[in-house]
Amino acid sequence: MKTAAINPPAATHVLRCVHCGTVQATASRMFRCSQCSELLEVTYPEWADAGREFGLRLKEIWRERRGSNLPENASGVWRFRELLPQIERGNMVTMCEGNTPLIELQQAPRNAGGARVLAKHQGMNPTGSFKDTGISAAISMAKSEGFNFVCCASTGNTSASVAAYAARAGMKSIVLLPVGQVASGKLAQALEYGAYVLQLQTDFDGCLKILHEVVQRFPAYLLNSLNPYRLEGQKTVAFEIMEQLDWNIPHHVIVPGGNLANSSALGKGFMELHQLGLISRLPKISIIQAAGANPLVRTMRENGGESLIAVKPETRATAIRIGNPASWRKAAAALKNTGGACEDVSEQEIAQAKAELGAEGVGCEPASAASLAGLKKLARMGFVKPDETVVLVLTGHMLKDVDYMLDAQVKRIPGPLDADPSAVVRNLEKIYAAD
Numbered sequence: 078m079k080t081a082a083i084n085p086p087a088a089t090h091v092l093r094c095v096h097c098g099t100v101q102a103t104a105s106r107m108f109r110c111s112q113c114s115e116l117l118e119v120t121y122p123e124w125a126d127a128g129r130e131f132g133l134r135l136k137e138i139w140r141e142r143r144g145s146n147l148p149e150n151a152s153g154v155w156r157f158r159e160l161l162p163q164i165e166r167g168n169m170v171t172m173c174e175g176n177t178p179l180i181e182l183q184q185a186p187r188n189a190g191g192a193r194v195l196a197k198h199q200g201m202n203p204t205g206s207f208k209d210t211g212i213s214a215a216i217s218m219a220k221s222e223g224f225n226f227v228c229c230a231s232t233g234n235t236s237a238s239v240a241a242y243a244a245r246a247g248m249k250s251i252v253l254l255p256v257g258q259v260a261s262g263k264l265a266q267a268l269e270y271g272a273y274v275l276q277l278q279t280d281f282d283g284c285l286k287i288l289h290e291v292v293q294r295f296p297a298y299l300l301n302s303l304n305p306y307r308l309e310g311q312k313t314v315a316f317e318i319m320e321q322l323d324w325n326i327p328h329h330v331i332v333p334g335g336n337l338a339n340s341s342a343l344g345k346g347f348m349e350l351h352q353l354g355l356i357s358r359l360p361k362i363s364i365i366q367a368a369g370a371n372p373l374v375r376t377m378r379e380n381g382g383e384s385l386i387a388v389k390p391e392t393r394a395t396a397i398r399i400g401n402p403a404s405w406r407k408a409a410a411a412l413k414n415t416g417g418a419c420e421d422v423s424e425q426e427i428a429q430a431k432a433e434l435g436a437e438g439v440g441c442e443p444a445s446a447a448s449l450a451g452l453k454k455l456a457r458m459g460f461v462k463p464d465e466t467v468v469l470v471l472t473g474h475m476l477k478d479v480d481y482m483l484d485a486q487v488k489r490i491p492g493p494l495d496a497d498p499s500a501v502v503r504n505l506e507k508i509y510a511a512d
């Protein structure tokens with residue numbers, strides 16, 4: 078038996094270009110390949126010959142840690158630290174992120190051809206979105222490197238998460254937001270957590286482009302998902318899903334796509350479990366975009382994922398209002414490696430799916446509902462079959478975008494009634510009769 082099987086090795090990592098394969102030990106401020114400027118990913122050369130014993134030992138260690146209250150074990154990210162870059166305990170910035178519920182849906186299967194459907198509710202993270210797992214990992218790197226400022230461009234959730242984790246770490250956060258295109262709950266969060274908020278007269282893609290310049294001229298650590306350490310935190314959702322399913326592999330995982338880091342991270346997480354012999358096959362990871370912001374759908378359809386077709390984005394699911402996604406190459410690889418589908422759904426389909434989730438007590442924000450809308454489409458196409466198990470990733474909390482819900486639901490409130498029990502009962506009788 079190899080030593081690695083008994084004592085899992087501390088993971089030393091390198092950064093590898095996802096396009097030309099160049100390997101480098103450290104990255105520039107923009108986390109781009111020094112040769113071809115494409116994105117980098119974190120890899121762990123020692124795993125190449127770690128063997129299955131290593132994988133099995135990890136399963137045991139991770140299970141044991143679930144009973145521990147130490148911050149590094151209570152975190153649904155750092156609990157999996159053998160598969161993450163090494164960070165000293167004192168530099169881990171954590172708030173028990175991850176640890177989100179996997180909820181079996183009751184109504185959704187009826188609309189999805191009968192498949193078993195579970196919702197992995199990433200909106201139950203500390204700031205209400207999946208971003209917290211990635212920000213915990215990346216901001217811990219920033220702390221290790223001694224940064225005082227962190228920054229991001231955002232459609233809202235990243236900014237809320239960056240602001241909260243920076244506050245926890247005693248750092249200052251700078252967030253660039255597209256003016257008028259961020260749901261008010263997210264903007265309020267960033268402000269309340271103390272971020273320096275700058276609203277720009279452009280969209281998310283424009284904000285990110287400007288931030289490229291800013292980080293060359295101002296000493297702030299970039300926390301957008303160009304930063305490959307973000308994906309290391311976000312990939313842990315794959316490990317949690319497998320634990321919660323007692324290591325029974327789902328047939329499908331369906332996730333909304335915006336800047337395309339989350340789908341990439343999920344793909345990486347499942348691929349690593351596969352590589353370590355912890356799962357025998359990969360679930361198909363499917364990516365769903367809004368029809369008005371569908372660059373990956375067009376890219377896959379029109380050139381099989383070879384070169385990005387950017388679009389001018391428009392959707393009321395503002396979290397995924399992105400036309401020029403940074404991680405498109407990684408996402409295209411996740412689709413190819415797992416055999417997943419890439420589809421788009423209309424505004425109406427998103428609204429309908431969101432209302433359906435709400436009606437079964439599992440709220441989420443509009444972008445998250447794209448995953449259920451996508452499942453319904455994939456079931457109609459026969460891509461998802463009635464005897465299969467599907468995990469929908471719900472990326473954000475329902476209260477992030479209250480205006481969207483009120484617009485859709487406020488018509489259900491009758492006009493103001495007299496403050497009188499009889500008026501209430503008369504109204505209830507009317508509602509019952511109509512039901």
Ligand code: F0G
Nearest residue numbers: 231232234235335336337338339472473
């Ligand atoms: N769902 C929600 C709720 C999001 O906030 C995002 C992205 C996505 C899905 C798409 O994830 O970008 O990894 O493909 N929000 C980013 C932000 C862009 O700034 O908060 P992705």
